[in-house]
Amino acid sequence: MAGEGPILEVRGLVKHFHVGGGFAFGRQAAVIRAVDDVSFDLRRGETLGLVGESGCGKSTVARTLLRLEEPTAGKALFHGRDVFAAGERELKDIRRRIQVIFQDPYASLNPRLRVEQIVSEPWVIHRDVLPRAGWPDRVRELLESVGLRREHAERYPHEFSGGQRQRIGIARAMALNPEILICDEPVSALDVSVQAQVVNLLEEIQQRFGIAYIFIAHDLSVVRHMSHRVAVMYLGRIVELGGKEQVYARPRHPYTKALLSAQPSIDFTGERQSQRIILQGEVPSPANPPSGCRFRSRCWKMQQVCAGEPPPLAEGSESGHRAACYFPEGGPARA
Amino acid sequence: MPDNAAPLLEVADLKIEFRSGRETVYAVNGAGFSVRPGETAAILGESGSGKSVTASAIMRLLQCPPAFIAGGAIRFKGDDVLAMPLNQWRRRCGREIAMVFQDALAALNPVFTVGWQIAELFRAHGERSGKKAEARAVELLARVGIPDPVNRARDYPHQFSGGMRQRVMIAMAIALGPDLLIADEPTTALDVTVQAQIMDLLQDLQKEIGMAMILITHDLGVVADVADHVAVMYAGRVVERGKVRDVLGKPAHPYTLALLESVPQLQQNSQSLRPIVGSPPDMAAPPSGCAFHPRCRFATGECKVKLPPKVAVAPGRVAECHHAKSVFNGG
Numbered sequence: 001m002a003g004e005g006p007i008l009e010v011r012g013l014v015k016h017f018h019v020g021g022g023f024a025f026g027r028q029a030a031v032i033r034a035v036d037d038v039s040f041d042l043r044r045g046e047t048l049g050l051v052g053e054s055g056c057g058k059s060t061v062a063r064t065l066l067r068l069e070e071p072t073a074g075k076a077l078f079h080g081r082d083v084f085a086a087g088e089r090e091l092k093d094i095r096r097r098i099q100v101i102f103q104d105p106y107a108s109l110n111p112r113l114r115v116e117q118i119v120s121e122p123w124v125i126h127r128d129v130l131p132r133a134g135w136p137d138r139v140r141e142l143l144e145s146v147g148l149r150r151e152h153a154e155r156y157p158h159e160f161s162g163g164q165r166q167r168i169g170i171a172r173a174m175a176l177n178p179e180i181l182i183c184d185e186p187v188s189a190l191d192v193s194v195q196a197q198v199v200n201l202l203e204e205i206q207q208r209f210g211i212a213y214i215f216i217a218h219d220l221s222v223v224r225h226m227s228h229r230v231a232v233m234y235l236g237r238i239v240e241l242g243g244k245e246q247v248y249a250r251p252r253h254p255y256t257k258a259l260l261s262a263q264p265s266i267d268f269t270g271e272r273q274s275q276r277i278i279l280q281g282e283v284p285s286p287a288n289p290p291s292g293c294r295f296r297s298r299c300w301k302m303q304q305v306c307a308g309e310p311p312p313l314a315e316g317s318e319s320g321h322r323a324a325c326y327f328p329e330g331g332p333a334r335a
Numbered sequence: 336m337p338d339n340a341a342p343l344l345e346v347a348d349l350k351i352e353f354r355s356g357r358e359t360v361y362a363v364n365g366a367g368f369s370v371r372p373g374e375t376a377a378i379l380g381e382s383g384s385g386k387s388v389t390a391s392a393i394m395r396l397l398q399c400p401p402a403f404i405a406g407g408a409i410r411f412k413g414d415d416v417l418a419m420p421l422n423q424w425r426r427r428c429g430r431e432i433a434m435v436f437q438d439a440l441a442a443l444n445p446v447f448t449v450g451w452q453i454a455e456l457f458r459a460h461g462e463r464s465g466k467k468a469e470a471r472a473v474e475l476l477a478r479v480g481i482p483d484p485v486n487r488a489r490d491y492p493h494q495f496s497g498g499m500r501q502r503v504m505i506a507m508a509i510a511l512g513p514d515l516l517i518a519d520e521p522t523t524a525l526d527v528t529v530q531a532q533i534m535d536l537l538q539d540l541q542k543e544i545g546m547a548m549i550l551i552t553h554d555l556g557v558v559a560d561v562a563d564h565v566a567v568m569y570a571g572r573v574v575e576r577g578k579v580r581d582v583l584g585k586p587a588h589p590y591t592l593a594l595l596e597s598v599p600q601l602q603q604n605s606q607s608l609r610p611i612v613g614s615p616p617d618m619a620a621p622p623s624g625c626a627f628h629p630r631c632r633f634a635t636g637e638c639k640v641k642l643p644p645k646v647a648v649a650p651g652r653v654a655e656c657h658h659a660k661s662v663f664n665g666g
Contacts (some may be wrong), residue, residue, distance in 0.1 A: 196610035225599035264556030
């Protein structure tokens, strides 16, 4: 697992979407600040969980890393090469090593293709990976490794359940032996009883092949289960980053604390109800986020300083546990 | 609530089928549970388990055909709901029983203002003055925690966020002070912090009005947080019921046990999850015997052929399983 240097270093990632304007004369074009100044590292074989509520920018981070969206600013160094500056040929090579699985297993598989064609499509694009004669066997091997049967290769996506389709998506992502797998809400569309199957499969694959995951989800329990480290996002910024124990057991940012307390859980000790923090109001629009700390409009610790400069993502008393807050839990940031 | 109070709502052996030319889907297959005044009962189940169809049947919202009530009874305050003339039942809906749906955007009319839609409810139930009806609508919006209610009443549904829309739905449901509120996945489409706000609001209102609530959900955490009683549904049957703490603390049905083992916990580091093998059954051709048997690690030959009896494992605890006693005792 960890120990060596990071394989992916994201620095100051910014993605702004420009909306409106166009032919609507006289109307000011709005800027949606979907992701603002996001930095993190990903090490070989680790899982970095990315949590946050809808609209916090977690999926946009994933999409810009794959260059499905062009970033507005920032760098993403994959083995030292900047993904965002890569030319067409270099990008093709990078994409071969960074694969993705999506949330909706119904939308992400072409209904007109048989599973065999779906899983072997990466080799059509990346010609040099595997000679054509080897495709049929490799497809069936991959299907078996994700818990499907060899004969499933002959079928069409509609013949499978949601959980099975997600497995097909995973097999397709594995076809190129990636180093990084970005999982964008891979289990949220699945039934509870099926979720665990996919979660276990992803863990098994990681152990076998040492792939690093960026695991995006809104379900805090699933993220805790899957991740080694966790980044909590709010309105386009990372507000807290640390080992999963640090973030879950000793949250420092007020938002993390509120988020954890709001998650319903099966726990009858009775302490939780009294500790529940119900946030007032709603997430502000990313088109017009509060100045300074973006969480300040809903924060019970808000002071004047919070409206000024945005708080830096600073380390506290524990190494590797960072929070972007002027008044974090467990004392202020280390100087 | 006293445990011996007469039930407010009683569903007994309910069977609902959807018949199309080609096949019949047995959506509900003999479900039974009851709700006492003032209590919160959760119906827990995965998609396709029949929980929402049961709720729609209680409200008599099912389109028949294709739906067909093949058996069983629903009694509300002792009256047979299914036998009652529809217009008589409609008059009681809203006043005595109301429902909140998951998709608030689909449940609201996009071409009328929110204030108008709420006021419509008062007009339909006898308020003659339009002004008064609108004033009451504004009052109601304030009560469910919508800021600036006077102006927001003039907005259309699309101008509200998901959480606010759900508040509007709740406002409409509680407007006439019902005795029973059915909330069908009221927070599933919402973010956790907003979900906490909505559940908090529902619980406050429940205390204020003293109404009972049926909470339909797939989320074990939500059930544990808010409900008194729970009925676990699988393949159109209530496979286990009892007090929430008892059922989730010491399950007697293998499905409940398996569900608990397959979800990761927030508080503790879980080891490898123990998934439930296979997938939920196709209800056009449900498995014979106990519908859970193909996925059950306790299953024996008996389970494949014989519908399990209702086994009372403890006072107030019923599980439909041939092996309920041994599951309950940690077998």
